[in-house]
Amino acid sequence: MNTVLVSLLVNSGILLALGATLYAAPSPLLNPHSVPFGVRVPPDKADAPEVSEQRRRYRALLLPATLIVTVAALVIGAVLDSVAVGGVAAAVLCVIAAALWLSAHRALARAKERGNWYEHVRQGAVMDTSLRTDPVRLPWAWAIPSLVVVVVTAVAGAIVYPQLPEMMALPERSANGTVYREITTTFWTAFSLVFAQILLTAMVIGTVAAVLRARADLDVSRPRSSAAQHRRYLSLTARSLLGIAALLNLMLLGLSGMMWSDSRSGAVLSLVIGVPLLAAVAVSVPLVRMGPGGSRLVLESADGSGGSKGMGSGGLGGPGAPDEGTGLVPRDDDRHWYGAGTVYVNADDPAILVPRRVGMGWTVNLGNLRFLIISAAVLAIAAGATVVSVTMGSS
Known part of the structure; x- marks a missing residue:
């Protein structure tokens, strides 16, 4: 068995693992329970029929897409005698998953609006000031x-x-x-x-x-x-x-x-x-x-x-x-989140890092002026260092 074939088989395994990860993405184990597909809903609606239906649809379409992309990558890679096909296939699979996620996000946003899910609930917010003191x-x-x-x-x-x-x-x-x-x-x-x-x-x-x-x-x-x-x-x-x-x-x-x-x-x-x-x-x-x-x-x-x-x-x-x-239930803050719940922009929020609502961990507040100034300074320094390096290399 030659090296290219071994690499193709390894890439296929990686694609299947990626597909499994994307398949599990809508699970409450990996996302806040009351934010399915990046849409904030009252806790009692987190397992509503509309939410369950979008999870089933996402997975029902992603599973065959994963198998098709993996098989296609293996065949095309063998024909072209190249393992680079695996990287392209992984990108394609991520694009398919993103499109399915966006479709589910929009469907749930419409369902929330039509059903007035926040009409009869008390919204609120809480903070622990001792995290600063x-x-x-x-x-x-x-x-x-x-x-x-x-x-x-x-x-x-x-x-x-x-x-x-x-x-x-x-x-x-x-x-x-x-x-x-x-x-x-x-x-x-x-x-x-x-x-x-x-x-x-x-x-x-x-x-x-x-x-x-x-x-x-x-x-x-x-x-x-x-x-x-x-x-x-x-x-x-x-x-x-x-x-x-x-x-x-x-x-x-x-x-x-x-x-x-x-x-x-x-x-x-x-x-x-x-x-x-x-x-x-x-x-x-x-x-x-x-x-x-x-x-x-x-x-x-x-x-x-x-x-x-x-x-x-x-x-x-x-x-x-x-x-x-x-x-109380968490405030409906969908207006500050873009890109199917992946990008946070709120100029009134002093926080630079906020918890992600898609996946685990944190993301940045792109509306925070301090973050924008720091980012601009870092980019300017990096660009200046690149120019100096190129100039010195050509002289």
Whole structure:
């Protein structure tokens, strides 16, 4: 069995895995329960017949599309003797899923409007001010493994650098699988992956710091327990992200070792890349199980029994304080969300990061002036650095 055929079979497996992920996308396990297909609905309408019908339709159309695209990619790739078809097929499958999602989003928006789903409910909002006065702290101890791996890589590089050959081999993906590109040995190329480690670590720490300050979408019907859930969710998410950063730095350490030793073993490359990535996926599983915003977290009460507990003196209630049973539902804020619930624009919202309503995690508020100024500054710096680099390279 030649290399191209093996790559095609691997790409087919990836396509099927992608299709399975897209198939599960409308599940409440991966999205806020009361925001099906990016449409905000009252909690008692989250499993309405209209919602269930759109889920069935989305999946009934996506499943055969996944099989057709996968088979077509395998056949066309074999005929053209190219694995690049797999990337095109993945893009096609994502476009099909996006079109089905948009269709379901529009259908539910029309159903909500026709049925006046918010006509007889009390809307409200809640916030935990202690997230500003007593925020969840960044767990710096969990950043130590990443920093240690960076130091180890840098020290190892400093030791081997004087003995490196004039040319080094850098593994790259191509249409014909993994190839090795010869690069001139300089300080910058030899330590390029060390710089990547430093950048990765800084980005993850910055992301965690931003996430800990992001706006919390608390459940207005049970503000105290949802506030406790959110704090626990932030703490576990911060630790998981820093743990994933350490695993990715280990992968970069392995790639640096291969580059410095001129190793071109496919088996070693697979281990260096595969093991840390699989471990990172394993670390990510608990994040998915917690649900969007930690909605499925079960907190232990003060006596050790299952159930929610209060926030303490700095939160929304004392220890063991019961939820009020407010009878409120989240505000209908669809007017601030575009692109089938994927893009948030609200100039009146001071938050830069807000919880996603499609998928898990956070997204940016494109209507926030501070975010726009920061983004413009970063783009200007990047453009200026590119121009300087091109000018120096041509002179």
